[in-house]
Amino acid sequence: MKNIFKSGLWAMLALVVMTACEPQESDDYSLGVLGTISLEEITYTKATTERSGNEIVFTNTVNTKVPYSFVWDLGNGVTSKSKTVTGQYPEKGDYTATLTVYTADGDAVSKVIPLHFDKDDFSLLDIPLYNNLTGGASAANGKTWVFDRYNNFTKEVAEAVGKYESPKPTIVGDDIKGHIGLGPVGTYAQNWWGAGADEKNKWTMYDMKFTFIQAGLQLKIETEGKGYGRWAIANGKPGAVQEGEDTSFDYAGGSYNFALDDSGVFPQLTLTGDAFLGYYCGTQTYDIIYQTDEVMALRVLNTTENQDWVFIYCREDLNVGEPPIVKTPKVIPLTENFEKDEILNFIAQDMGDKSGVVDNPAPVPVNESNKVYRYQKSDSYYSNLSFTTKDYTFDLTTQNKIRMKVFVPSYNDYTTVANVAGEWITINQLQKQIVVKLQNSDMGDNAWETQAEITKKDLATDKWLEIEFDFSDVKDRQDFDRIVIQFGAEGHAAPGIFFFDDFSFKE
Numbered sequence: 001m002k003n004i005f006k007s008g009l010w011a012m013l014a015l016v017v018m019t020a021c022e023p024q025e026s027d028d029y030s031l032g033v034l035g036t037i038s039l040e041e042i043t044y045t046k047a048t049t050e051r052s053g054n055e056i057v058f059t060n061t062v063n064t065k066v067p068y069s070f071v072w073d074l075g076n077g078v079t080s081k082s083k084t085v086t087g088q089y090p091e092k093g094d095y096t097a098t099l100t101v102y103t104a105d106g107d108a109v110s111k112v113i114p115l116h117f118d119k120d121d122f123s124l125l126d127i128p129l130y131n132n133l134t135g136g137a138s139a140a141n142g143k144t145w146v147f148d149r150y151n152n153f154t155k156e157v158a159e160a161v162g163k164y165e166s167p168k169p170t171i172v173g174d175d176i177k178g179h180i181g182l183g184p185v186g187t188y189a190q191n192w193w194g195a196g197a198d199e200k201n202k203w204t205m206y207d208m209k210f211t212f213i214q215a216g217l218q219l220k221i222e223t224e225g226k227g228y229g230r231w232a233i234a235n236g237k238p239g240a241v242q243e244g245e246d247t248s249f250d251y252a253g254g255s256y257n258f259a260l261d262d263s264g265v266f267p268q269l270t271l272t273g274d275a276f277l278g279y280y281c282g283t284q285t286y287d288i289i290y291q292t293d294e295v296m297a298l299r300v301l302n303t304t305e306n307q308d309w310v311f312i313y314c315r316e317d318l319n320v321g322e323p324p325i326v327k328t329p330k331v332i333p334l335t336e337n338f339e340k341d342e343i344l345n346f347i348a349q350d351m352g353d354k355s356g357v358v359d360n361p362a363p364v365p366v367n368e369s370n371k372v373y374r375y376q377k378s379d380s381y382y383s384n385l386s387f388t389t390k391d392y393t394f395d396l397t398t399q400n401k402i403r404m405k406v407f408v409p410s411y412n413d414y415t416t417v418a419n420v421a422g423e424w425i426t427i428n429q430l431q432k433q434i435v436v437k438l439q440n441s442d443m444g445d446n447a448w449e450t451q452a453e454i455t456k457k458d459l460a461t462d463k464w465l466e467i468e469f470d471f472s473d474v475k476d477r478q479d480f481d482r483i484v485i486q487f488g489a490e491g492h493a494a495p496g497i498f499f500f501d502d503f504s505f506k507e
Helices: 126-135 154-161 442-451
Strands: 044-048 055-062 068-073 084-088 093-103 106-118 143-147 180-184 211-212 218-220 226-230 241-243 247-248 253-261 268-271 285-291 295-302 307-315 328-330 335-337 347-349 356-359 371-377 384-388 393-395 401-407 436-440 452-456 462-468 480-486 496-506
Touching: 044 106, 055 068, 126 211, 126 253, 126 285, 154 285, 154 295, 154 356, 295 356, 371 480, 436 442, 480 496
Parallel strands: 328 393
Antiparallel strands: 044 055, 055 084, 068 093, 093 106, 143 211, 143 307, 180 307, 211 218, 218 253, 226 247, 241 247, 253 268, 268 285, 285 295, 295 307, 335 496, 347 384, 356 371, 371 496, 384 480, 401 462, 401 496, 436 452, 436 480
């Protein structure tokens, strides 16, 4: 596929060239029919190519009626089950290739093939595939890759892969969503799930570094002592701890080697030893579905769970997040009457599925409007609506009043005792009340620690009420950027329906 790489034409060069592949009956080298093969029956041919004396074509010429399977080990980090394979040896020296034959009785017979090369031939590596990965022969320290943590290159990869014509994966393009993700086998995509920017920051996976060095085809992996992967596959690794369908385990990284093969539909990257690139899915062979000198997208086939995994990596120096937004206080009036297009983007958290804009249940004074918001508190403990500014905090010096119209139905169950979030919760029944809070979103889950809140209790039922929340007592605060609305009280599991309309935040 010539459009995988941006820099230069795709060089027709392979570490393993599959030219006469004969399908084997088993990948575990057991064919089920007894028989033996002697060492003398293991035959092969080898010949140099016209391109280089350091490029050897091996052919399995075993001729026997005994069912068998076999595997080549070319002595350069490459293995293959193809009848004819091509091995490249860019560095001079001695190598040992091996052809191993397996029979049904469990025997394995290996023929050792010694190789010697008098001269280096680094022209075999001077192609975009190697140069993009390692930085080329001039990069003595190689090139370091990390996960594209902030999804800086997700769009580029999605657009490039989506244009592939042959082969055409089933689902691509927009279904590559993040730096880690998965989809059905054969899709080369993440239509099941793709990680958002920095989504896995609780793991140390983002601290892992993968340095590829052209000299010696070296790979150096640095970790914080942990590796990650699929629980179904890696549960037997030392220190494995289940985290849903994922697992973390002890992994110190280390020094390895790698091999590249560009003879197939997609180039393949194969790692030696126990190396893997951050998240283990059961194989050390990766399809390179996109590569430039800045970004690399790899697909891994998880045969245990029938999944395609796609990972996106970038150069270490390009792995930067968006600069933080510095919010400054502003006076910006806010209103929402739910009659036309949405004005304020209220975010629902743990709300019931009946929440949303509906017809006014009681279009009489004080509120004769057509549309209102139906607030359904679910049986979750902390149902709420919130609005957060994008680029400013509230200047409460003069704009410190939140007003709205509310309707509390009498048909709610206000008497049944419900479960509570913990022993610190003193209210265990649905309440005829509304709370408005001002919070600092930078505090994350701890925003409640510095919030300001006003509660309106024991509200009259079955009538529209005009309510004002006066935050002038905290007018000197400049850190609030979020408004939270909660009906019925928090911390308990009692559900209920409420309505509100004509929200405003003005002077």
